[in-house]
Amino acid sequence: MNWSLSEPPSCIEDAGSWCQQVWHLTGNAWLAGSANWLVAKPLRILLIVVIAVLARLLIRKLIDRLTTTPGNGDKLPAVLRPLRERAPEVLGPVVLERRRQRAKTIGSVLKSVTSFVVYGLAFVLVLGELGINLGPILASAGIVGVALGFGAQNLVRDFLSGIFMMLEDQYGVGDIVDVGEAVGEVEAVGLRITTLRDINGTVWYVRNGEVLRVGNSSQGYAVALVDIPFSYNTDVDRATTVLEGVATSAAASESIAPDVLEPPEVLGVESVTPESVTLRLTVKVRPGRQWAVQRALRAKIMNAIEDAGFEPPLGRFFGTGQTGGNGG
Numbered sequence: 136m137n138w139s140l141s142e143p144p145s146c147i148e149d150a151g152s153w154c155q156q157v158w159h160l161t162g163n164a165w166l167a168g169s170a171n172w173l174v175a176k177p178l179r180i181l182l183i184v185v186i187a188v189l190a191r192l193l194i195r196k197l198i199d200r201l202t203t204t205p206g207n208g209d210k211l212p213a214v215l216r217p218l219r220e221r222a223p224e225v226l227g228p229v230v231l232e233r234r235r236q237r238a239k240t241i242g243s244v245l246k247s248v249t250s251f252v253v254y255g256l257a258f259v260l261v262l263g264e265l266g267i268n269l270g271p272i273l274a275s276a277g278i279v280g281v282a283l284g285f286g287a288q289n290l291v292r293d294f295l296s297g298i299f300m301m302l303e304d305q306y307g308v309g310d311i312v313d314v315g316e317a318v319g320e321v322e323a324v325g326l327r328i329t330t331l332r333d334i335n336g337t338v339w340y341v342r343n344g345e346v347l348r349v350g351n352s353s354q355g356y357a358v359a360l361v362d363i364p365f366s367y368n369t370d371v372d373r374a375t376t377v378l379e380g381v382a383t384s385a386a387a388s389e390s391i392a393p394d395v396l397e398p399p400e401v402l403g404v405e406s407v408t409p410e411s412v413t414l415r416l417t418v419k420v421r422p423g424r425q426w427a428v429q430r431a432l433r434a435k436i437m438n439a440i441e442d443a444g445f446e447p448p449l450g451r452f453f454g455t456g457q458t459g460g461n462g463g
Contacts, residue, residue, distance in 0.1 A: 176265070179264050180264050183261055184261070187257035191250060191253045199242065201242070202245075203238075236324060237304070237307060241302070243326070244298060290327070293328075293342050293345075294327060297325060297327055297329075301326075305351070306321055306329075306351050307321060308321055309321060309423075310353040311352040312331065312350060312352070313351075313352070314331070314346050314349055315347065318331075318333060319332050319333035319337075320333075328340050328341065329341045352425070356421065357423065358417050358418070358425060359418040359419075359420050359426075359429045359432065360416070360425075360429065361429055362405055363414050363415075364413045364447075364448045365412050365445055365447075366410075366412075366447065367407075367410060367411060367412060369445060369446075371412060373443075374414060375403065378401045378416055378436065381439035382401070382435075383398060385432055386398065393421075394420045395420055395428065399416060400416070400417055400418070418432070
């Protein structure tokens with residue numbers, strides 16, 4: 136439509152419209168007729184962008200508050216309070232790092248989702264203001280998304296697995312875990328990679344999507360298990376009595392008493408061979424302390440059975456036994 140400088144456009148009859156206001160200010164018909172594109176739409180687009188930036192900033196600030204450990208770190212961040220926490224008390228100060236990493240990772244996910252939703256919505260609203268048909272764009276985006284999903288399905292699986300591991304607290308910093316190919320202490324848990332260090336000091340980087348099952352030796356409680364071989368002609372009843380006495384005495388000692396949850400139990404004969412008879416002893420202990428208790432019990436038992444006059448089995452050294460994969 137053509138407007139001359141003297142002939143006013145019909146839109147000036149709309150009371151309070153930008154067309155009317157520009158006509159009164161400039162008297163220019165072209166500027167008045169184009170006021171919607173030159174003034175109204177840019178202002179609306181600017182308003183959408185400003186609101187999106189402010190909304191993202193405020194939400195990220197809120198997420199930071201929810202994921203920050205309050206006080207001196209002995210309390211859970213707000214984002215973790217509704218979630219279950221399985222961190223064993225034996226980890227002590229490591230629990231703080233575990234909570235910090237968990238809260239930080241969950242906060243990172245929430246921030247990424249916030250940015251995607253807020254900016255995505257703002258982008259769609261801006262395109263709508265420009266009068267662009269969103270149908271073909273959304274269809275093309277859907278096709279591209281499907282293609283990227285097939286191409287990066289391993290990456291997506293790693294991230295989704297990492298999110299659920301964080302939410303469920305399957306394991307965390309300081310836990311001793313067995314993830315199949317690698318066994319060791321968890322040093323870091325991310326959305327894509329879990330970092331373990333085994334007993335030899337080797338660092339393992341395990342993709343979260345490849346973890347099919349996890350054996351965690353640091354949750355709830357653990358069992359210290361010791362197998363003691365005796366010669367074949369040993370008096371089993373007397374050996375059992377000696378084991379019960381020395382195990383009970385050792386469990387009450389200052390070195391391991393804080394780690395023992397229940398009195399030791401001699402289960403009896405575990406195996407019999409032509410050379411030896413093996414007795415099994417178990418003790419319920421705090422998570423992660425089974426290996427230390429096992430070592431202490433073996434030392435006490437070895438001295439006790441030697442003092443009691445028991446002969447070692449032929450062709451075998453003093454027996455050992457342990458549970459879990461890592462003797463950390």
